[in-house]
Amino acid sequence: MGTTWSARIVDAPADCAGAIHSVLAQIIGEMSNWEPGSDVSRFNRAPVGGWVALPDTLLHVLGAGLDIARQSDGAFDPAIGRLVDDWGFGPLESAGRAPATSSPFPWQSIDIEPGRARRRRDVLLDLSGIAKGFAVDALAGALGQMGLRHFVVEIGGELRGAGVKPDLQPWWVDVEAPPGLAVPALRVALCGLSIATSGDYRRFRIEDNARLSHSIDPTTGRPVANDIASVTVLHDSAMLADAWATAITVMGHDRGMALATQQGLAVRLVRRMDDEAQEYMTPALAAMLD
Numbered sequence: 001m002g003t004t005w006s007a008r009i010v011d012a013p014a015d016c017a018g019a020i021h022s023v024l025a026q027i028i029g030e031m032s033n034w035e036p037g038s039d040v041s042r043f044n045r046a047p048v049g050g051w052v053a054l055p056d057t058l059l060h061v062l063g064a065g066l067d068i069a070r071q072s073d074g075a076f077d078p079a080i081g082r083l084v085d086d087w088g089f090g091p092l093e094s095a096g097r098a099p100a101t102s103s104p105f106p107w108q109s110i111d112i113e114p115g116r117a118r119r120r121r122d123v124l125l126d127l128s129g130i131a132k133g134f135a136v137d138a139l140a141g142a143l144g145q146m147g148l149r150h151f152v153v154e155i156g157g158e159l160r161g162a163g164v165k166p167d168l169q170p171w172w173v174d175v176e177a178p179p180g181l182a183v184p185a186l187r188v189a190l191c192g193l194s195i196a197t198s199g200d201y202r203r204f205r206i207e208d209n210a211r212l213s214h215s216i217d218p219t220t221g222r223p224v225a226n227d228i229a230s231v232t233v234l235h236d237s238a239m240l241a242d243a244w245a246t247a248i249t250v251m252g253h254d255r256g257m258a259l260a261t262q263q264g265l266a267v268r269l270v271r272r273m274d275d276e277a278q279e280y281m282t283p284a285l286a287a288m289l290d
């Protein structure tokens with residue numbers, strides 16, 4: 001899926017690496033748009049209107065994405081694949097062009113039932129905004145099933161920690177600051193918690209002297225154009241933290257933080273104010289830090 005993974009495990013057994021590779025291979029085989037033979041690629045090639053049998057894990061992730069799409073008024077959209085490709089952030093070689101038109105609210109064209117899903121318009125699934133977090137949860141679950149209780153796993157900057165380090169300290173994590181901005185240090189202990197960050201510096205390209213973010217606003221069909229430098233979400237689920245970080249980034253400061261507060265999410269948002277940074281926290285995060 002174009003990123004890296006790492007794991008720190010206390011008293012890891014010899015077969016631990018093989019188990020991790022097996023979990024990741026299954027998720028890639030189901031959810032990667034970069035793999036032509038994956039289940040999501042197969043779904044995207046299926047005739048519009050036809051039901052497609054899909055694995056339960058993929059349907060679980062898709063269902064969670066559709067729920068967040070409803071709650072965020074489409075700021076997060078798991079059916080945004082065509083826009084991602086058109087703006088040059090997907091796997092298609094013909095990418096890199098601005099779309100002439102875009103279908104409003106692509107997620108509303110996806111139906112799911114037990115064991116299957118369909119698309120009622122020519123939209124494409126892209127689960128990259130939620131599958132990475134799901135993979136973190138899946139790795140943590142697999143390690144737990146092996147009887148391991150003390151570890152931290154990371155995929156592309158999304159992390160989940162359990163237990164403590166050998167010195168009995170928690171898995172301390174410093175939240176990444178956007179490059180070039182002076183932001184107060186934020187250190188959190190990942191004890192049964194996950195953390196995900198979305199930022200305008202993660203993936204982008206410069207075109208006509210303008211920065212085009214890989215985060216696409218589904219409501220406009222264009223890369224996000226607001227002053228959000230980064231959004232960090234702490235949650236029990238890395239999958240949900242991943243998706244909510246994207247949704248809040250797309251919504252912007254006012255709407256995003258209002259919804260995060262309403263949802264009881266632990267969120268830090270950093271805005272670019274000229275050459276300076278302005279930090280905001282939801283009450284849920286402030287309470288965690290007290």
